[in-house]
Amino acid sequence: MKATGISGSPNKKGNTAYSVKYALSVLEKYDVETQYISLSGMDINFCTGCWKCQENRNCVFQDDMEIIYEALRTSEIIILGSPVYMGMVSGQMKTMMDRCVLFRPSYEQSLELEGKIGCGIACGGFRNGGQETTLQNIHTFLLQQNMKVISDGFPYSHAGATIAGDAPTDETGLKTIENMMMNVVKMVV
Numbered sequence: 001m002k003a004t005g006i007s008g009s010p011n012k013k014g015n016t017a018y019s020v021k022y023a024l025s026v027l028e029k030y031d032v033e034t035q036y037i038s039l040s041g042m043d044i045n046f047c048t049g050c051w052k053c054q055e056n057r058n059c060v061f062q063d064d065m066e067i068i069y070e071a072l073r074t075s076e077i078i079i080l081g082s083p084v085y086m087g088m089v090s091g092q093m094k095t096m097m098d099r100c101v102l103f104r105p106s107y108e109q110s111l112e113l114e115g116k117i118g119c120g121i122a123c124g125g126f127r128n129g130g131q132e133t134t135l136q137n138i139h140t141f142l143l144q145q146n147m148k149v150i151s152d153g154f155p156y157s158h159a160g161a162t163i164a165g166d167a168p169t170d171e172t173g174l175k176t177i178e179n180m181m182m183n184v185v186k187m188v189v
């Protein structure tokens, strides 16, 4: 069983990085193999809508998305963390998600990520800063891949995992991450 966690923040050591690593550390206690990826500094082109990926599931760009394609293909659990930017996912996360159109290339072929477990983490500077709308962005992406979207579960059970402000000291936020990971453990580990 493998989990990949991706941070969509430009900050290598910021709140999103901390939160995604924290989520992976919970799974590691249950012997899940983990891979952490930061989009910071990665060379990822915008999707140009050329639809060449329809033909053979290969993108015309040979860039760092190849690392991500491989990680997502080989994982049963996918955790996407984004900072809240203007109430939405970061541009880095959106660009990465757009390039994942390759996994659902045409109606005749299968959805490659179908059935995998997906979780979102949104890190905003403020409480009510747009964490829920950011999670909606992530959840919509996961649903379009026909993945199983997991929320933060018992005992809070709201929109998913959210951080407000400084991640390491946001005890309630970290609990939403823990609860979400325990939901995953209950399902598959």
Ligand SMILES: Cc1cc2nc3c(=O)[nH]c(=O)nc-3n(C[C@H](O)[C@H](O)[C@H](O)COP(=O)(O)O)c2cc1C
Pocket (backbone or CB within 6 Å): 009, 010, 011, 013, 014, 015, 016, 017, 083, 084, 085, 086, 087, 088, 123, 124, 125, 126, 127, 128, 129, 130, 165
């Ligand atoms: C361009 C930009 C837009 C932002 N927009 C929001 C926002 O709408 N709501 C919010 O709560 N925080 C907003 N923030 C603050 C970040 O979400 C917050 O500082 C977050 O913890 C950053 O994550 P990081 O440390 O992983 O980079 C914004 C920050 C930037 C740079």
